[in-house]
Amino acid sequence: MFKNLMTWTATLALAAGMASADEVRVYNWSDYIDEELLAKFEAETGLKLIYDVFDSNELLETKMLAGGSGYDVVVPTGSFLQRQIQAGVFQPLQKDALANYGNVWNVIADRTARFDPENTYSINYMWGTTGLGTNTGKVKEVLGDDAPVDSLALVFDPANMEKLADCGVHFLDAPDEMIPAALTYLGLDPNTHDKADLEKAAGVLEAIRPYVLKFHSSEYINALANGDICVAVGWSGDVLQARDRAAEAENGVEIAYNPPKEGALMWFDQMAIPTDAPNPEGAHKFLNFMLDANNMAAASNYVYYANGNKASQEFLEADVIDDPAIYPPEAAMNNTYIKGPYPAKVQRVVTRLWTRVKSGV
Amino acid sequence: MRRFTLISVPYIWLLALFLIPFVIVFKIALSDAAIARPPYLPLLEFSEGWAGIKAFFSELDFENFVWLTEDDLYWKAYLSSLKIALVSTLFTLLIGYPIAYGMARAPNEWRPTLLMLMILPFWTSFLIRVYAWMGILSTEGLLNQLLMGLGLITEPLMILNTNVAVYIGIVYTYLPFLVLPVYAALEKLDDSLLEAAEDLGCSRFSAFWLVTVPLSRSGILAGCFLVFIPVLGEFVIPSLLGGSGTLMIGKVLFEEFFSNRDWPVASAVAVILLLILIVPIVLFQMNQQKQQEAGK
Numbered sequence: 001m002f003k004n005l006m007t008w009t010a011t012l013a014l015a016a017g018m019a020s021a022d023e024v025r026v027y028n029w030s031d032y033i034d035e036e037l038l039a040k041f042e043a044e045t046g047l048k049l050i051y052d053v054f055d056s057n058e059l060l061e062t063k064m065l066a067g068g069s070g071y072d073v074v075v076p077t078g079s080f081l082q083r084q085i086q087a088g089v090f091q092p093l094q095k096d097a098l099a100n101y102g103n104v105w106n107v108i109a110d111r112t113a114r115f116d117p118e119n120t121y122s123i124n125y126m127w128g129t130t131g132l133g134t135n136t137g138k139v140k141e142v143l144g145d146d147a148p149v150d151s152l153a154l155v156f157d158p159a160n161m162e163k164l165a166d167c168g169v170h171f172l173d174a175p176d177e178m179i180p181a182a183l184t185y186l187g188l189d190p191n192t193h194d195k196a197d198l199e200k201a202a203g204v205l206e207a208i209r210p211y212v213l214k215f216h217s218s219e220y221i222n223a224l225a226n227g228d229i230c231v232a233v234g235w236s237g238d239v240l241q242a243r244d245r246a247a248e249a250e251n252g253v254e255i256a257y258n259p260p261k262e263g264a265l266m267w268f269d270q271m272a273i274p275t276d277a278p279n280p281e282g283a284h285k286f287l288n289f290m291l292d293a294n295n296m297a298a299a300s301n302y303v304y305y306a307n308g309n310k311a312s313q314e315f316l317e318a319d320v321i322d323d324p325a326i327y328p329p330e331a332a333m334n335n336t337y338i339k340g341p342y343p344a345k346v347q348r349v350v351t352r353l354w355t356r357v358k359s360g361v
Numbered sequence: 362m363r364r365f366t367l368i369s370v371p372y373i374w375l376l377a378l379f380l381i382p383f384v385i386v387f388k389i390a391l392s393d394a395a396i397a398r399p400p401y402l403p404l405l406e407f408s409e410g411w412a413g414i415k416a417f418f419s420e421l422d423f424e425n426f427v428w429l430t431e432d433d434l435y436w437k438a439y440l441s442s443l444k445i446a447l448v449s450t451l452f453t454l455l456i457g458y459p460i461a462y463g464m465a466r467a468p469n470e471w472r473p474t475l476l477m478l479m480i481l482p483f484w485t486s487f488l489i490r491v492y493a494w495m496g497i498l499s500t501e502g503l504l505n506q507l508l509m510g511l512g513l514i515t516e517p518l519m520i521l522n523t524n525v526a527v528y529i530g531i532v533y534t535y536l537p538f539l540v541l542p543v544y545a546a547l548e549k550l551d552d553s554l555l556e557a558a559e560d561l562g563c564s565r566f567s568a569f570w571l572v573t574v575p576l577s578r579s580g581i582l583a584g585c586f587l588v589f590i591p592v593l594g595e596f597v598i599p600s601l602l603g604g605s606g607t608l609m610i611g612k613v614l615f616e617e618f619f620s621n622r623d624w625p626v627a628s629a630v631a632v633i634l635l636l637i638l639i640v641p642i643v644l645f646q647m648n649q650q651k652q653q654e655a656g657k
Contacts, residue, residue, distance in 0.1 A: 058619035065400045065622065087396045173605075175620065214522055215605045228501060344394055344623070351620040352434070355613075358605035361437050 024282035025050045027060065027071040029269065030218060031241065032126070034302035041289050047282050055218045056174075064089045067276055072283035075125050078115035078268040079176065079341040090121040090272045097284040098123075100291035100311075107333075108308035112268045114338055122270035123287055124308025126237070126300070129264040129328070129336060130177050133220065133239030136254045138167050138230035150258040152185040155233055158207050165211035168229030173215040175354035177265055178205065180339050181233065184263045190337050193346045202353040215358055221245070227253040235267075236325055237305035244304070257325040259332060266336035268308070300326075383635070390628035391421035394621075401624050425629040434613065435630065439637065442610040445524070445599075446592040449531040453588050454581065456532060457539035461580075462573075464540070465547035476544070479537050491530055491601050498526050498602070522604035530598040535591070539584035546580025547573070579652040586645040594634055610634055 024041075030053040042049050052071070054060050057080045063069040064076075064084055076084060084090060095101050101123075108124050116122045134149045142163045148154045155161060155169065172178055180190035182201035192198065213229060220232035225245035232239065236257055243255035271290065273283045289295055297315030300307045304320060306327050313321055320326050328336075342350055355361065395402040403420040406413040429435045464475045482490060497503045498521040505517040520526050550573060558568040574581075596611030603609075610630065617627035 056619070058622075061622065062619050065398050067398050083396060087398050087400065089398055212605070226501065228499075344396070344621075348621050348623065351616060352432070354620075355434060355616060359608045360606065361434050361608055 021279060022046070022282075023048045023050060024073070024279055024286050025052070025071045026073045026286060027052050027054060027063075027069070028073075028075045028125075029053060030055045031221070031238070032075075032269075032303055032305075034298050037289075037295055037298055040295070041286065044289065045282075045285050047285065049286070064274060069274060069276075070278060071274060072277040072279045073271055073273060073286050075269050075271050078112060078270060079339055081122055081270050081272060082115040083341045084272075085116060085121050089274055091275045091277070091280065092120050093123070093273065093287070094280075094284055097281075098288045098291060100288050100293075103291050103293055103296070103309050103311035105308050105310035105313075108268065111266070111338060112270060112308070114340070115268070116270065122272040123291065125269045125271045125290065126303070126305035126307050127266065127268040128236035128305050128326075129259045129266050130172070130181065130233070130235055131239070131257060131259040131264050133224055133232040133234045133242060133255060133257050135167070135224060135227060135230040136256050137252075138227070139164070142167060142230070149256065150261050152181060152260045152262050155231060156182060156185045156204050156208060158211070161208040161211035164231055165213075168213045168223070168231075169211060170220040170223060170229050170232040170234070171212050171215045172220075172233055172235075173217050173358075175350050176339065176342070177267075178233065179350055179353065180265055180337070181260070184260070184265075184337070187262075190263070190265065191339055193342065195349055198346075198349055198353060202357055205357040209357055209360075224255050225249065225251075225253065227251060237303055240304035240323070240325060259325070259328065259336070261335070264332075264336045266333075266338055383632075386628045386631055388421070389624055390425055390626075390632050391423065392625050393420075393424070394623045394625050399624070400622055425625045426633075428626060429629055429633065435610075435633075438608050438610045438613040439633070441608040442593050442595075443637075445527065445531070445609060446589050446595075449528050449535070449592055450585050450589045452528060452532045453535055453539045454585060457536050457584065458543055458581070460536070461540045461543035461547055464544050465550065472548075479540055479544075483537070487534065488597065490534070491598060494526070494530050494533065494602060495521060498529065521602065524603065524607055526602040527599050527607055530602040531592055531595065534598065535588040538587040542583040542587065543577055543580040546577040550576055579648065579655075582648045583645070583652075586641055586648070590638055590641055590645070593638060 024047050026049065028051065032053070033051075038049050038051050041047070057077050060074060060076055061080055061084060063071075064074065065087060081090075104119075104123065108127060109119055112122065112124050113119055132149060132152075132154055134147075134154070136149070139147045139149060139154075143154075143160060148160070153160060154164075155171075161169065179198060179201045182204040183190045183192060183197060185204060186197075186200055188197050188200065218238070220229065220234050221238050221242045222245070223229045224232050224234075224239065224242035226249075227246070232242075236259070239255060239257040243257070246253040246255050271287055273280055273287075277283050290299070291309065293309060293311035294315055296307050296309040296312040300312065301315075301317045301320055304323075304326055306320075324332065341347075389401055392401045392403060394400060403417050405417050409416075460479075464472065464479070467475055495502075499505075500517040500519065500521070502521070504520070505514075508514045509517065520529070554572050554576075555568050558572050559565065563571065594611050594614075595609065596615060599607045599609045599612055600615070614627055614630045614634070617623050617630055621627075
């Protein structure tokens with residue numbers, strides 16, 4: 001926490017300065033890079049790197065739509081990227097300026113082409129699934145040895161949630177992920193725009209709402225690691241970071257991540273360059289730096305997320321590349337779904353339902 | 362002429378920092394959301410001359426304000442914000458007044474130090490101070506550890522992520538805004554008035570109630586408004602300390618802006634919030650004026 005605050009204060013101080021040609025400004029998710037890479041980039045290119053972080057796509061999108069953010073590289077998630085491309089926020093990548101572009105993993109690029117046809121505007125940074133993080137000991141204590149830790153029933157069945165409530169359950173504060181998860185639990189299309197189906201999904205969430213301690217998209221990492229909560233619906237790598245923090249702290253907390261067997265949402269965080277980037281040339285240098293197999297492997301080894309870089313795989317540590325929670329085997333890869341963006345009217349319905357779920361109004 | 366120049370300064374200030382931004386927000390409130398940069402239409406195109414300006418105005422409408430009346434979320438959020446603002450102003454007054462009173466009654470040589478102590482927290486970022494409260498109030502936090510250590514409670518209290526935490530955060534943050542004006546009013550108080558009241562048979566308490574409180578009324582009012590007005594639109598404290606059930610208009614505005622990407626509706630919410638605030642702001646202005654006249 002303190003470290004985060006320090007970076008925030010530092011970035012705020014820096015943001016007050018003016019952009020210049022020998023600076024590259026990158027806006028990425030929090031806890032999402034090995035910070036040694038930042039120094040390495042500066043040493044290799046001689047450019048000054050200003051690295052800011054955010055923890056919600058909405059925040060990033062609003063900055064992009066307002067324009068003049070001053071950032072050269074930003075990292076939105078696929079469905080947000082798609083809408084932002086539509087709004088004319090990004091510039092096409094100059095692929096000949098990206099010597100390492102050949103390292104891209106086609107398995108991922110094929111999937112991201114759904115958001116960004118032919119990957120014109122973006123390169124995959126990391127990808128993962130949304131699933132269930134559990135404190136294995138506590139969940140067993142509460143629900144017994146056959147607790148459904150790999151099923152959405154763990155968090156969407158009121159009978160389970162009633163028992164779990166006392167030890168704490170966090171949900172992502174991300175309607176675009178939680179509503180599709182509830183739809184999947186009901187066996188409905190997670191990408192549906194049908195209002196009646198969305199209402200049904202909200203009904204599932206409302207039934208278990210009293211047992212959810214908090215809706216938040218980053219606090220669960222620490223909460224899981226400290227043993228404050230026993231279940232979190234969260235992003236794969238974040239849960240695995242919690243697992244490692246708990247192991248480092250040797251506090252007896254054991255964390256596991258499972259993608260739900262009913263189908264897991266697969267998401268892709270994509271690096272892109274805004275049309276009004278002050279230093280597009282520097283931005284391409286940063287992208288090329290991150291496309292380097294060694295650098296990308298270092299990032300994945302640090303944050304426990306899979307990346308879209310085929311060449312990096314030989315440099316990945318065994319506990320990353322061999323972990324099915326990070327690099328799922330093919331069968332699990334096929335048991336995932338991709339969510340597209342909502343049209344404005346549907347988005348309004350989804351946000352409204354989410355507010356109703358959270359606050360009861 | 363000189364007088365005119367003097368008066369014009371605050372008016373230019375008001376025009377540049379209040380009216381122009383308000384007109385921009387109001388204009389956005391009348392437009393429609395779109396997938397574009399910026400994410401609303403129509404945009405004012407001066408390049409097309411008169412025709413462009415006319416087309417622009419013909420596309421504006423009050424649709425978004427109508428929308429706000431159709432969903433009960435908005436008025437419930439306004440009401441809940443009003444309630445939170447009123448209750449926290451009251452608590453701030455109950456805690457702040459004795460502090461200000463103590464400061465004003467303290468020996469002269471202590472006062473600058475006490476005043477300094479009141480202002481000192483401002484040297485730290487407001488955000489960091491609110492974060493500190495998260496550390497204090499959480500289930501594993503300092504407060505619970507202390508209470509459990511003393512054996513007063515056996516189960517940790519759930520304070521963080523509830524409205525109680527929001528009230529604590531607001532009262533803590535806004536306390537100096539109330540203490541300082543009340544202190545300023547109390548410091549000017551003439552002690553001989555209290556002596557006179559006691560000579561005339563008042564008990565100490567009724568002297569306080571009949572003399573001190575009425576004479577510090579302007580300070581109380583100024584302090585209450587300085588707390589009430591910003592708390593009504595408060596966003597940071599409820600989102601950091603409050604739970605998902607904490608409904609405040611600042612949060613609704615955030616959702617409209619960030620989750621729905623509907624800048625026009627978000628602007629409409631903001632315009633209404635401003636209209637609601639005009640009442641206390643006008644009252645505050647009148648109070649200030651009265652005070653000035655009394656000062657003459």
